[in-house]
Amino acid sequence: MRINPTAVFGAAGFFCGKFGSKCMIHPGPAKIRTRIGKGAGRMWNSIIKWLPGWGELLQSLMILAIPLGLTRMMLWIRAQEGKASTRGQRAEGKKGGGVPSSEDTAEAAQSSIAASDKKKSGAEASAGGEETGPPLRYSGCLEEDVAKFRAACADMSDVNVRRLQIGSLRIPAALFFVDGLTDKEGMDINILKPLMNAVLAFEGISALPPPEELKVIVTQRILQVSEIEYTNEVMQSLKKVLFGSAVLLVEGMSEVFVLGTSKGNTRAVEEPISEALLRGPRVGFNETLSDNTALLRRHGQHTGLVMRSFTVGERIEKEMILTYIKGIANEELIEEIVRRIHTINIDDVQESGFIEQLLEDNYLSPFQQIQSTERPDRVMAALLEGRAALLLDGTPFALIMPVTFGMLLQSPEDYYDRWFSGSLLRILRFGAATISLFAPALYISFLSFHPGLIPTKLAISIISSRQGVPFPTLVEALIMEVAIEILREAGLRLPKPIGPAMGIVGGLIIGQAAVEAGIVSPILVIVVALTAISSFSVPMYSAGITLRLLRFVAMFFAAFFGLYGIVLFFLLLSSHLINLKSFGVPYLSMITPYRMSDLRDFVIRIPLQLMKRRPTMLQPQDKIRKR
Amino acid sequence: MASKTQDRITTSQAVFILVNYVLVASVFTLPRVAAQKAGTPDIWLSIICGGLLFTIPAFLIACLCRKFPGETFFQFAPKIMGKPLALAAGTLVCLYFVCYAAFELRSVQEVTVFFLLEGTPTWAVAALFLWVALYLCRGGINALSRMCRLITPLAWTIFFGVCLLSLKVFDLDNLRPVLSEGIAPVLRGIGATPLSFTSGEALLFLVAFMDKPKQAGRVAVLGTIITIPFYVTSAVLTIGAFSVEGVVTRTWPFIDLIRSFEVAFLFERFESLLLAIWTMQIFSTFCIALYGAALGFSQMTGLKLNHCLFALLPLVYLITEAPRTINNVFAFGHFIGDWAVLMFGGLSLPLLFLAAFRRRKKA
Numbered sequence: 001m002r003i004n005p006t007a008v009f010g011a012a013g014f015f016c017g018k019f020g021s022k023c024m025i026h027p028g029p030a031k032i033r034t035r036i037g038k039g040a041g042r043m044w045n046s047i048i049k050w051l052p053g054w055g056e057l058l059q060s061l062m063i064l065a066i067p068l069g070l071t072r073m074m075l076w077i078r079a080q081e082g083k084a085s086t087r088g089q090r091a092e093g094k095k096g097g098g099v100p101s102s103e104d105t106a107e108a109a110q111s112s113i114a115a116s117d118k119k120k121s122g123a124e125a126s127a128g129g130e131e132t133g134p135p136l137r138y139s140g141c142l143e144e145d146v147a148k149f150r151a152a153c154a155d156m157s158d159v160n161v162r163r164l165q166i167g168s169l170r171i172p173a174a175l176f177f178v179d180g181l182t183d184k185e186g187m188d189i190n191i192l193k194p195l196m197n198a199v200l201a202f203e204g205i206s207a208l209p210p211p212e213e214l215k216v217i218v219t220q221r222i223l224q225v226s227e228i229e230y231t232n233e234v235m236q237s238l239k240k241v242l243f244g245s246a247v248l249l250v251e252g253m254s255e256v257f258v259l260g261t262s263k264g265n266t267r268a269v270e271e272p273i274s275e276a277l278l279r280g281p282r283v284g285f286n287e288t289l290s291d292n293t294a295l296l297r298r299h300g301q302h303t304g305l306v307m308r309s310f311t312v313g314e315r316i317e318k319e320m321i322l323t324y325i326k327g328i329a330n331e332e333l334i335e336e337i338v339r340r341i342h343t344i345n346i347d348d349v350q351e352s353g354f355i356e357q358l359l360e361d362n363y364l365s366p367f368q369q370i371q372s373t374e375r376p377d378r379v380m381a382a383l384l385e386g387r388a389a390l391l392l393d394g395t396p397f398a399l400i401m402p403v404t405f406g407m408l409l410q411s412p413e414d415y416y417d418r419w420f421s422g423s424l425l426r427i428l429r430f431g432a433a434t435i436s437l438f439a440p441a442l443y444i445s446f447l448s449f450h451p452g453l454i455p456t457k458l459a460i461s462i463i464s465s466r467q468g469v470p471f472p473t474l475v476e477a478l479i480m481e482v483a484i485e486i487l488r489e490a491g492l493r494l495p496k497p498i499g500p501a502m503g504i505v506g507g508l509i510i511g512q513a514a515v516e517a518g519i520v521s522p523i524l525v526i527v528v529a530l531t532a533i534s535s536f537s538v539p540m541y542s543a544g545i546t547l548r549l550l551r552f553v554a555m556f557f558a559a560f561f562g563l564y565g566i567v568l569f570f571l572l573l574s575s576h577l578i579n580l581k582s583f584g585v586p587y588l589s590m591i592t593p594y595r596m597s598d599l600r601d602f603v604i605r606i607p608l609q610l611m612k613r614r615p616t617m618l619q620p621q622d623k624i625r626k627r
Numbered sequence: 628m629a630s631k632t633q634d635r636i637t638t639s640q641a642v643f644i645l646v647n648y649v650l651v652a653s654v655f656t657l658p659r660v661a662a663q664k665a666g667t668p669d670i671w672l673s674i675i676c677g678g679l680l681f682t683i684p685a686f687l688i689a690c691l692c693r694k695f696p697g698e699t700f701f702q703f704a705p706k707i708m709g710k711p712l713a714l715a716a717g718t719l720v721c722l723y724f725v726c727y728a729a730f731e732l733r734s735v736q737e738v739t740v741f742f743l744l745e746g747t748p749t750w751a752v753a754a755l756f757l758w759v760a761l762y763l764c765r766g767g768i769n770a771l772s773r774m775c776r777l778i779t780p781l782a783w784t785i786f787f788g789v790c791l792l793s794l795k796v797f798d799l800d801n802l803r804p805v806l807s808e809g810i811a812p813v814l815r816g817i818g819a820t821p822l823s824f825t826s827g828e829a830l831l832f833l834v835a836f837m838d839k840p841k842q843a844g845r846v847a848v849l850g851t852i853i854t855i856p857f858y859v860t861s862a863v864l865t866i867g868a869f870s871v872e873g874v875v876t877r878t879w880p881f882i883d884l885i886r887s888f889e890v891a892f893l894f895e896r897f898e899s900l901l902l903a904i905w906t907m908q909i910f911s912t913f914c915i916a917l918y919g920a921a922l923g924f925s926q927m928t929g930l931k932l933n934h935c936l937f938a939l940l941p942l943v944y945l946i947t948e949a950p951r952t953i954n955n956v957f958a959f960g961h962f963i964g965d966w967a968v969l970m971f972g973g974l975s976l977p978l979l980f981l982a983a984f985r986r987r988k989k990a
Contacts, residue, residue, distance in 0.1 A: 071937075562744055
């Protein structure tokens with residue numbers, strides 16, 4: 001059985017004709033029958049015939065050209081970036097892996113999994129390091145080795161050498177260390193003293209023992225240091241010395257001892273300034289990596305907490321730790337993070353912000369795709385949800401990835417307080433974020449386009465208070481918004497005692513004077529103040545900046561298209577967020593989850609009793625949080 | 628997890644998409660069109676009947692698509708009716724999507740320019756809308772489903788909230804007498820509903836993305852039935868407020884209804900809210916239709932989806948601007964409705980038989 005196409009199309013043509021006769025020049029049913037039959041190309045032609053006027057044709061071309069141009073530009077930028085950087089292409093970089101970690105061997109002992117992982121990364125590192133050229137090696141002759149080392153650190157006068165003779169056999173040796181980086185007291189007591197006093201260890205041995213035996217004796221019977229590594233490369237040992245270790249060269253041994261005695265100046269563990277909480281641990285990360293990893297370990301006894309070490313920075317190497325919980329975090333996520341870490345080929349990573357920008361998916365998006373935090377409890381909570389975190393040496397800011405939109409408006413306090421207050425605060429924050437994004441835009445659109453849509457009395461009072469204002473609403477709002485952004489930025493830089501005074505001068509006096517001078521309307525001052533206060537209630541400072549930026553975009557949309565513009569701006573923003581991904585996890589997956597159960601922890605934080613599963617969008621290995 | 632795109636949607640997501648696709652601009656106009664046709668206050672009955680009636684072709688199309696899991700209509704049509712015929716049918720479907728999208732865009736344009744932005748050039752209104760839609764559609768079916776999920780709670784809450792408030796001007800007498808002239812006006816009223824209720828065409832490509840294509844029939848029925856309350860509410864409330872005679876004379880009866888009352892409660896006027904969310908709602912419909920058209924063209928011609936999306940932009944715009952006056956727009960809408968009935972109502976059953984027949988022959 002076949003359908004008779006002629007009949008169907010004839011009927012369609014009949015309707016076309018009925019409709020066409022009203023408004024268009026129309027080819028008529030007979031023609032359309034043949035045209036549709038001949039396919040898309042002819043159909044296109046017949047539509048062209050219906051076209052009304054050149055103006056619309058031009059407009060349609062423009063409608064095509066502008067997004068096409070924008071897309072081309074984006075592609076071009078991406079292509080430039082692809083040429084300039086190595087992300088995505090270098091799945092297995094030459095760099096990376098790095099030297100095995102010396103900082104947290106004590107912690108590694110707690111976790112067998114972590115230890116095995118670390119060894120693996122260490123093995124990768126040595127394989128990677130040797131490719132850089134024929135390394136300078138120690139020979140075993142002390143004087144020669146000392147000279148080699150001296151030559152390597154010729155222009156570093158802070159590298160000191162201490163010559164000594166070991167024990168009763170008087171084996172000549174030399175100890176290299178850096179002033180200020182090495183724990184001198186510890187070195188004197190645990191290294192120099194046992195070495196020089198070693199009599200018992202050499203009982204019954206009269207001649208210089210072979211290197212292997214000597215190594216065992218020195219390591220196991222003399223030195224009272226927990227961290228010992230061996231290397232036969234000069235540059236490798238120099239690197240260690242420059243980072244605070246002591247290097248012991250012994251006559252007759254081509255391997256040198258790298259003794260972990262480093263002691264840098266560190267800051268005590270303090271409450272984080274950027275993320276203060278009323279309830280919760282008053283602990284923040286500091287600048288020392290080992291302290292930070294220790295803070296995470298101290299969270300509780302658990303053997304699944306993996307700490308994988310990486311070295312980043314081509315010229316100035318820094319240690320970075322990738323941490324996640326084995327058995328919860330998705331393996332694919334970890335692989336992807338590791339792959340991206342290997343593509344980092346910048347000469348120096350000054351702060352974790354560098355890592356953040358080099359790892360993120362879309363650097364053209366105003367939204368951050370990696371969250372930075374100073375709070376160990378926040379990191380721990382993220383790890384338990386199946387995320388991963390990066391800790392970089394030298395900065396108190398840890399990076400949590402992947403990020404979803406909801407995280408930017410959540411605070412750890414939501415979970416510590418009872419669920420009523422947690423939910424209430426979240427709703428408040430969402431409201432505040434909405435206000436800080438849309439309030440000035442709504443002001444502009446209602447005043448300049450549709451004053452009829454606001455209550456009549458309010459409209460009259462606003463318009464009467466605006467009578468003397470010489471500017472259009474957009475300019476008026478821009479003046480105030482820019483002023484308050486400047487005030488905020490200035491207040492941030494000022495010394496602490498002046499800051500509040502500045503706020504009073506700027507906010508109160510200038511605002512008051514501006515209103516009295518008739519430059520802005522008092523309602524606008526209220527709107528701007530509300531906006532500024534609201535944007536402070538966003539728990540993440542950097543998310544607040546995003547909102548500040550987008551607020552200006554929203555204002556321009558509102559100035560050109562009124563309420564319609566705001567709606568479309570909202571849709572554009574949503575489309576962007578929907579298309580945005582952080583490490584493969586859709587950014588908006590909290591609001592529009594694949595599974596409804598993820599909504600339990602979004603605006604409303606349901607009671608802990610009911611929060612039985614981890615968020616499914618991260619595809620954790622162990623989905624059950626609580627039975 | 629990285630870079631692995633889930634191009635699958637769950638059953639509930641499919642329902643959301645379908646509901647968003649079916650709920651269109653005609654919520655504003657359906658009461659007038661139906662009242663014109665029926666001439667009695669019984670149009671709510673016509674709407675219910677129309678809604679139920681149109682679940683049948685939707686269900687049939689779902690059955691048809693279910694036979695080819697993972698394939699869109701444009702991919703499996705050649706298997707049923709041979710290549711040239713399939714190409715023609717596919718083109719017709721795509722063009723239908725384009726016209727449908729254009730009609731929706733035109734409605735937004737008319738409403739916006741009339742109520743919100745007097746004096747703003749219409750092409751600018753359309754251009755902004757098209758660009759945002761393009762940006763969303765580049766994200767594929769998942770982006771669409773997420774957008775629908777995002778919009779739905781907002782839109783529904785505000786819609787029903789506003790409807791509740793409008794009970795202030797509601798007068799039950801305007802709805803009486805029920806069935807005063809018998810069943811005939813009700814049946815005439817059904818003729819006005821196709822534009823509002825046709826949902827089957829979205830299923831032509833939607834089922835291919837479902838992770839459980841077996842539930843396609845459920846999606847079709849649910850997706851259509853969920854929308855009935857919206858249309859019925861809008862019809863009952865507008866007739867209740869303005870009576871049949873009043874509704875017939877108003878271009879956008881539902882917006883006029885919301886404008887006709889003031890509540891001393893925060894906003895006082897609610898049409899801004901309603902227009903805002905309804906713009907979003909139409910945006911989702913528009914995107915689904917645009918995506919469907921682009922998907923169809925790309926699968927028939929082998930071009931990339933993104934290129935098709937770009938190519939469709941000017942076409943949609945030209946069709947949007949083709950009708951000269953508002954009456955032409957409504958005539959255009961009517962024509963699209965008839966087109967849908969013919970194509971999807973008339974084609975689905977024969978195609979289903981044909982598919983079954985072909986399959987048996989193969990076996």
